[in-house]
Amino acid sequence: MGKYVITVSREYGSGGRLIGKRLADELGIGFYDGELLSLVAKESGYTEEFVRRNDQKKTQSLLYHLYIGSQILPASDMIFIAQSRVIKDLYNKESCVIVGRCADYVLRGFDNVSNVFVTAPIESRIARVRDEYGEQADNYRAYLTKKDKNRIAYYNYFADDAWGKVQNYDISVNSDIGIDKAADLIAQYIREKYSL
Amino acid sequence: MGKYVITVSREYGSGGRLIGKRLADELGIGFYDGELLSLVAKESGYTEEFVRRNDQKKTQSLLYHLYIGSQILPASDMIFIAQSRVIKDLYNKESCVIVGRCADYVLRGFDNVSNVFVTAPIESRIARVRDEYGEQADNYRAYLTKKDKNRIAYYNYFADDAWGKVQNYDISVNSDIGIDKAADLIAQYIREKYSL
Numbered sequence: 001m002g003k004y005v006i007t008v009s010r011e012y013g014s015g016g017r018l019i020g021k022r023l024a025d026e027l028g029i030g031f032y033d034g035e036l037l038s039l040v041a042k043e044s045g046y047t048e049e050f051v052r053r054n055d056q057k058k059t060q061s062l063l064y065h066l067y068i069g070s071q072i073l074p075a076s077d078m079i080f081i082a083q084s085r086v087i088k089d090l091y092n093k094e095s096c097v098i099v100g101r102c103a104d105y106v107l108r109g110f111d112n113v114s115n116v117f118v119t120a121p122i123e124s125r126i127a128r129v130r131d132e133y134g135e136q137a138d139n140y141r142a143y144l145t146k147k148d149k150n151r152i153a154y155y156n157y158f159a160d161d162a163w164g165k166v167q168n169y170d171i172s173v174n175s176d177i178g179i180d181k182a183a184d185l186i187a188q189y190i191r192e193k194y195s196l
Numbered sequence: 197m198g199k200y201v202i203t204v205s206r207e208y209g210s211g212g213r214l215i216g217k218r219l220a221d222e223l224g225i226g227f228y229d230g231e232l233l234s235l236v237a238k239e240s241g242y243t244e245e246f247v248r249r250n251d252q253k254k255t256q257s258l259l260y261h262l263y264i265g266s267q268i269l270p271a272s273d274m275i276f277i278a279q280s281r282v283i284k285d286l287y288n289k290e291s292c293v294i295v296g297r298c299a300d301y302v303l304r305g306f307d308n309v310s311n312v313f314v315t316a317p318i319e320s321r322i323a324r325v326r327d328e329y330g331e332q333a334d335n336y337r338a339y340l341t342k343k344d345k346n347r348i349a350y351y352n353y354f355a356d357d358a359w360g361k362v363q364n365y366d367i368s369v370n371s372d373i374g375i376d377k378a379a380d381l382i383a384q385y386i387r388e389k390y391s392l
Contacts, residue, residue, distance in 0.1 A: 011363065117362045164362045166313045167207065171381075172368040177388045185367075185388075189381060192373045 001194045003095045004112040006186075007103040009155075009163075012147040013125030013133070015175045015182075016118030020099040022183035023116075027190065030096030036086060044082035051079055080158050104168060105159035114193065116186055117164070117172035124176055197390045199291045200308040202382075203299040205359075208343040209321030209329070211371045211378075212314035216295040218379035219312075223386065226292030232282060240278035247275055276354050300364060301355035310389065312382055313360070313368035320372055 006023065010016020017033055024031035032039075040051055084106045090096055091107055104115040120128070126140040137143035155163035166172065171189045173182045190196065202219065206212020213229055220227035228235075236247055280302045286292055287303055300311040316324070322336040333339035351359035362368065367385045369378045386392065 117368075119363050119365070166360045166362040166365060166368050167315050169315070169362060169368060170370040172313075172362045172365060173385070174366045177385065181388050185381060185385060188384075189369070189373065192377050192381075 001196055002112065003091075003093075004114065004190075004194055005091050005095065005103075005107060005110075006097045006114045006116060006190060007107065008097060008099045008116045008118065009104055009169070010099070010118035011120060011125060012144060012151060013129040014118045014120035015128060015179050017099050018179050019118050019173075019175060019183045019186070020097045020116075022179060023186055023190075024097040026183060026187045027095075027097075027196070030090070030094050031099075032090060032096055033099040036083065036098070036101060039086050040079065040083045043086055044079060046075075046079070046082075050075075102155055102159045105155070105161060112194070114170045114190060115168060117166075117169040118175050118182065119172060120175045197392055198308070199287075199289075200310065200386075200390055201287050201291065201299075201303060201306075202293045202310045202312060202386060203303065204293060204295045204312045204314065205300055205365070206295070206314040207316060207321060208340060208347060209325040210314045210316035211324060211375050213295050214375050215314050215369075215371060215379045215382070216293045216312075218375060219382055219386075220293040222379060222383045223291075223293075223392070226286070226290050227295075228286060228292055229295040232279065232294070232297060235282050236275065236279045239282055240275060242271075242275070242278075246271070298351055298355045301351070301357060308390070310366045310386060311364060313362075313365040314371050314378065315368060316371045 006020075006027075006029075008016055008020040008023070010019075020033070021031050040046075044051070080102075083101050087098060087101065087103050087106045090098065091110060091113070104113075107113045122141065122144065125144055129135045129144065130137075130140060135143075152163045155161075161168070170193070171186055173185055175182045177185075202216075202223075202225075204212055204216040204219070206215075216229070217227050236242075240247070276298075279297050283294060283297065283299050283302045286294065287306060287309070300309075303309045318337065318340065321340055325331045325340065326333075326336060331339075348359045351357075357364070366389070367382055369381055371378045373381075
């Protein structure tokens, strides 16, 4: 078996990032998420702080850009383009797990790409965000709904496809069975698929 | 562990029914799909042939019913209601796998219900429908698109929710890894979840 890439999409607070990390460790391949940003920053010539500030923001409306008469692409678009280039470079370079960043869309139609989605019930996501991530909110349900909406808007804008269509994923798992167990199941799927 | 129910939703030609059957066998629990129709037929007082003819048809528009001045619910609505009753009876009676029939929606919010979705790439679905089911079509891609559309319309009408939202399923699997292997993975998920 040659190189393969696993993309992980997830609901906020589902533990999808942890599962992606664990999966990469189990399979002995690279893992890219926050680290990706540094690569992108280098690639695009932006500083890491600038990328962090503009990352995962949906672009302002076209009308806004016409209004301000901008001749160049907005920062978030340029970052998305640079990220897509980094993702394709990774694809060509090594086997790895890539979390988020519409990587499933960026690599659509490429060989040996498996798309994973991690879900979790809202109650579990609230508990994780509050107790494990230590995030503060007056109303956690509203907080998560807003996080979800941002993620969906980002995906729908850049990927030009609906977020969370089950047909777009090779396997999806509800993380309530446990981070390690979910990662094990996905690893097993990958091993079966590629006869590893 | 007491009783539990697994619902299986699937894309047409994905082999989801076979996976459901295999899953039920592995777990040693009941399996309901076509058999459900006979139960429903008895339940509703319709003949089995009448049910078969009207099953999985979306109801005609309200306008149509106003036009023909019907005072009673259309046949497909009555069959759906009777099916929902049968599904709830099964839930109360025994552990089982139920394929299709919006069972995931009918049992939403009930304890110990796991929702499974089986996907497959269009090429694999065409091959299965043509070579294994022996179905005839001039254009298999168009044929499957129409089958999908009917399934989606049926779900969206009766379940009042979008079909195929990844968040609605506990686990989804692309059946290209093989019917038996997909069933094994799902069985494993169920065993982990309920500590069987």
